[in-house]
Amino acid sequence: MEKIVKFSTTIRNNWKKSGVGACALAYGASVTKEKYDINILMRAACKEAALYGDALISMERNPTVVTVILNPVANKRSAKKDFEKYCEPLLHLAGLQVDVVQTASEGNAKEIVETLKGTEAIIVAGGDGTLSETVTGLLRRNDEANRFPLGVLPLGRTNKLGNSLFPGGSDNVEKVKQLIDASMAVIKGNTEWKDALKIEQITDGEEAPRPIFAMSSIEWGAFRDTMAKKDKYWFTAGLREYATFIFNGYKDSITWNCSGTLNYTPPCAGCANCVQKKPEPKRKWSFFIPSTQAATVDPKEINPECLKSEELCFKTAEFKIETAAEKQEKPSLKIILGKSSYSYAEFVSEGWDRLKNKPEDKEVISARTVELLPQDPGKEVTIEIDKEEFELKPVKVTILPKVVKLFCLQ
Known part of the structure; x- marks a missing residue:
């Protein structure tokens, strides 16, 4: 009993060292x-x-x-x-x-x-x-x-x-x-x-650069710019994603005005106009290549809807194009348009809700191809393609159904 009392007295008299020691031990x-x-x-x-x-x-x-x-x-x-x-x-x-x-x-x-x-x-x-x-x-x-x-x-x-x-x-x-x-x-x-997404730059008679391809999305606007700055707030540790909305929600350095024109065609299950069938190569290896071939469509006729094009003028604080859910009858792109403007409180609140994966209320348009013709912003603007930054330019985006074979869990 005497040893316990002595130990307790020592801890009480050296509480700072004891606290540090306990933290280090934990x-x-x-x-x-x-x-x-x-x-x-x-x-x-x-x-x-x-x-x-x-x-x-x-x-x-x-x-x-x-x-x-x-x-x-x-x-x-x-x-x-x-x-x-x-x-x-x-x-x-x-x-x-x-x-x-x-x-x-x-x-x-x-x-x-x-x-x-x-x-x-x-x-x-x-x-x-x-x-x-x-x-x-x-x-x-x-x-x-x-x-x-x-x-x-x-x-x-x-x-x-x-x-x-x-x-x-x-x-x-x-x-x-x-x-x-x-x-x-x-x-x-x-x-x-x-x-996959095929992204081609639209040029006026000049030779266009080679296309680039993406697996997820194209993002442009205030929310993208804000998340791109999160590493500046490293001192907030695990709260840096929340902090970046607080510190950037009022700044003019992020893109609040995404405006331009969209020309898009509706989704199509596959026809001679939009599907080019590629033969499955014959291989001697069986370890990686299962007997089931990629799901392809044998185009025999043209779908009249596939040739239709619609035009939309837009102005928003957030613009996004991404691949739609896999289990859909028609392969398609999702064009997502956010609100045209946000107050500081609305922006921070919605940003935090997204970090918590709460459902969002946005305008969504389904399409097979999209021509994005942005309005000249008067300054250099950055967009993200699969989290890589590119300069904003007029582009044509096309959905390529089932073109990449990925290893996955069963």
């Missing part, structure tokens, strides 16, 4: 438990991957070759470390021949994929920007390679498509589980077809 226990949980996850995943590596293959074929397009500077330069620690060991244990190619600059992934040879699948280790570049390089090719299955390892700062394919949480254990799921999807060979 932090240490939390880190230790986190590492233990990650170790358990990796051990189980390694055992599962090794089963695929131990499986026999015929003497006529070599180990499956996969090429990893790794962005080493993604997610504040942590992508390479995370790939080597959590993803690469599983791929090797599964018996895959892994060729890792690191990007050296912005746009380098497009160049790598456009000239890539001798692989059976491509894995993107990075964020939405690296994925968009890889898809662009892949779909610019005219050979059989543009039908390669594509793996997504969500290692970037933004991973919209990766998070939809492999749901994960914000803590480290859930992040590692997400990377394990993404790696195992490649190993197991489960695939599904996804739509």
Whole structure:
């Protein structure tokens, strides 16, 4: 009893040191438990991957070759470390021949994929920007390679498509589980077809640049500009996304006026006017290519509705074009128009609601193709295509149904 009283007196007389010690002890226990949980996850995943590596293959074929397009500077330069620690060991244990190619600059992934040879699948280790570049390089090719299955390892700062394919949480254990799921999807060979966006610049008689391709969305306006500035408020830690709306809701530096003209055609299930059927390439590999071919439409006649075009003049604080839900009768784009103006309180309130994933009330138009002709803003304006920034210019956006084969969970 005397020792307990003495210990209590010591704690009371040194309460500051005791408080710091207690916090350090709690932090240490939390880190230790986190590492233990990650170790358990990796051990189980390694055992599962090794089963695929131990499986026999015929003497006529070599180990499956996969090429990893790794962005080493993604997610504040942590992508390479995370790939080597959590993803690469599983791929090797599964018996895959892994060729890792690191990007050296912005746009380098497009160049790598456009000239890539001798692989059976491509894995993107990075964020939405690296994925968009890889898809662009892949779909610019005219050979059989543009039908390669594509793996997504969500290692970037933004991973919209990766998070939809492999749901994960914000803590480290859930992040590692997400990377394990993404790696195992490649190993197991489960695939599904996804739509893509084709973006072509509209020029007045001049030679247009080559098209770019995206998997998610095109964003323009105040909400996009505000979220792009969130890293400036690092001092608010986990509240930086909320803080960015508070500090930017009154500024003229973000785009409050998105205006111009839209020419769009209605969605079409597929006809001779909008579908060009591509033959499925014959391959000797069966590991990645299931017997089921991509869902294509055999166009025999022209749908009269497909040739109709509608014009819309718009003025809004938010403009977005994105791929529609997968389970739709007609492949389509979603054109989303926000309110024309916001007060400071309305802007902050709606921004916070979006961070909480509350449903939004917006005007939505379905289309197959969209010509965006923006009104001259008198200054340089930036838009986002799959979280990569581009200068605003007149563009034509077309939905390409089921053109990218992605590894996914079943």
